[in-house]
Amino acid sequence: MTASQPPIAAIATAPGRGGIGVVRVSGPDVAPIARALCGQTLKPRHATYLPFLDATGDVIDHGIALYFPAPNSYTGEDVLELQGHGGPVVMQMLLARCLEAGRGIGLRLAEPGEFTRRAFLNDKLDLAQAEAVADLIEASTEAAARSAARSMEGVFSKAIHELVDKVIHLRMLVEATLDFPEEELDFLEASDARGQLAVIRANLAGVLAQARQGALLREGLSVVLAGQPNVGKSSLLNALAGAELAIVTPIPGTTRDRVRETIQIEGIPLHIIDTAGLRDDTDDEVERIGIQRTWDAVGRADIVLHLVDATDYVRNGLSPIDDQIDDRLSGVLPPGSPILRVVNKIDLAPAAGDAHFSSNRPHVVAANGPNPSEVWISARSGAGIELLRAHLLRLVGWQSSGNEGTFLARERHLTALRNAQSHLDMAAEQADQQAQALDLFAEELRLAQDHLNSITGEFTSDDLLGTIFTRFCIGK
Template sequence: MYPDETIAAVATPPGEGGIGIVRVSGPRAVEVVKRVFRPRNSGIDLDMVNKELVYGHVHDLQGGRIDEVLVAVMRSPHSYTREDVVEINCHGGFIPLKLTLETVLTMGVRLAEPGEFTKRAFLNGRLDLAQAEAVADLIRARTEESHRMAMEQLGGRLSGIVTRLQDDLLSLLAAVEAELDFPTDDVGEMDRETLSTRVGDILEALDRLLLSFATGRLFREGVSAVLAGKPNAGKSSLMNALLRWDRAIVTCVPGTTRDVIEETYVIRGIPLRLADTAGLRETGDPVEAAGIERTRRALELAGLVVMVGDAATGVSGEDRELASLVNGRPVVLAINKVDLARPEPAFQELAASLNGCPVVEVSAVTGAGLAGLEQAMVETVTAGSLPGETPLVAAARHARALGRARDLLQAVLARAGEGWPVDLLTIDLREAWEALGEITGSGAGAELIDRIFRDFCLGK
């Protein structure tokens, strides 16, 4: 990175459009554009212009007109990169942009690398690293939720919290080190209990941030929900009833469904990959057996298991076997066919054996209880996540740094409890501080910074 170099790139996407922009940034930006731009009003001097649009033409070095343009000048430090920036607003066609850029590049200006404008904004202190990453997230946002998260991050909400936690750690370190330097004085009286309380507070904040990452991921990536149960319980009927169309084949023959059938289905903003599976039972039929093997694999990967029971036949050995297979996972027990019979009490015992999972009585045929089933599914997948508020942590990189800081502080807490000497604890405290610094960039190395900006698009 050579900040004394002036760089340029086309900042708008390739293709046809109303406008296309050539962006130039660096110490020579104004001087270079002055040489290729003729303002319509010849009295205008670009050197005197700031944050104004000037109408005129760009031409090549032989004086041939390239395009009719508006030029915007934004002077350092009040620009995107904090350097002098000039944007040439051309017509949005391939050739005008190509010729304009090529002409600018003949004058000792270098083509910008992907993300280099934003990288300069970061290196010049206009954005921290988390905010710079938010720029890329904002451009790539595909859902309103990810857009909201990117905007909050760009506004510095995450950075603010992380910086506060870093400050807390630093003042803790200072107090501990003062104690080490002046052990006989009263300076920074820091017993292990005070240290543990303060580390505990920081840990709590870190846990909240990590939880918000899990919530955000749920909304972004969704969860796989698997309908499983014995043959003929009504899994396929329930799948169709939830999707509100006849996706899966339903017959009165047990063993109808052979393959795993998946369909995406959104409940309250959470994308569920809903899977109907083959009923679980002992079988001599090789096709059915292969289907059952697939059911088992789907169950292993499931983020939610909807166990389908049959009120008409009651609880059987197959139900108990499935329960032991999925025990410990997020499960909802749906007792189907309640239009035919009242569920026997054994279903409650089955649910109790599944850590008291939610039980919902439904009928895939009449539609009774479906809203309650959806409610139980949502509550089970969102269990423990933050309700309502927009999650703060969107990037896996940030979650990893937070997780590392949390692990280090947990070790500090455990060691303080075991009576370790305080000076040995400062090492982990300092490392936790550095881990947090990777989020905002205060502790990020050149390699990490390069890797982050390499993923940006050209011209940003």
């Protein structure tokens, strides 16, 4: 447990009106505050219904008081929770009374995330579990909430600790050999270091794959609909969302600004952004601004759906009328973000036996070479929409089966795992050298361990802690 810190207090429930509101106090000794507000000594871990009193003994509210003595509390300190009626005025009155009663022991308002930060500093949670608390609160889908709960229970942390234990064991063998150079043994052969390292790398790859899935659940995907005017971008937004969100007309240039909607596919939040049609020959200043905003959205996209008109596409020999758009999209997109060509309006295409519009033909076409893959759809009739949904997830690596054990992960977790993977790869290269440099081998293992430890907070800078916890809500 860390050195004693001054007690803190905050309203722990969301702003606004509700049936119940909670004021939380945490610190080294909150029993006097409890007696001042409740008029009696509270029995630990028992709910007591009573009046909450002001300094003159008048009743502020009636509610339930809970007292959790250290170390058996959320923060590891003494914790007092007052559950009253959830009106903003009565909550402020209770908080003010707590601060008044605790003035003599230095009670102050809590900073954002300070309760959970104290739980981390007092070894009640590791850093990955602490972050999962905020992720559970902010979860936008049921799948994300379940994954955050698993992370909060320690599933992610357990996987990291198992990796660290294996790295430590291998480091112990390497460094013991370095301490006794007179032992003329081939260390890598005698201890099966290569085999142990291969197991660690395989396990890390599995954890990284799960973390990527968890990151998708947490962050979702930014999907930008791009293309020339009147190719059906707004119709596709409406079809994906299942509601008439965007105005659809046959007039080119109807969409002047970005229209954003979040949908779910298999629990993954997809932030769909409908944009102004891409063309260079407009004299409309408003439309020009909308087109620039389209390119700005493309520059931040996880994936771009490039829509083309099916009739024009076939007439032009399976090439968009403006085939330079693909090149421009590729030049603006962030590295690694894919482009999916969506051939829309197949219901309006000529039906004279054209194989591309045969009802027996799959709507998904896998392209070869540098061209993006294609999905053939009708946003108006719904043909191919489900295939498009599935293809979107495949493009970003989502695996729909076997995700019951997925834990939520953040970008910093992915970065740490990738860095650890890189150092383990370097260790494997050292192991394959003819002249084995065990000191370099050991150093790569140490660096990999440091990156893994940063996930759970066993090796973490104060600056990073400040960044993480200040993003929490104040009562947490």
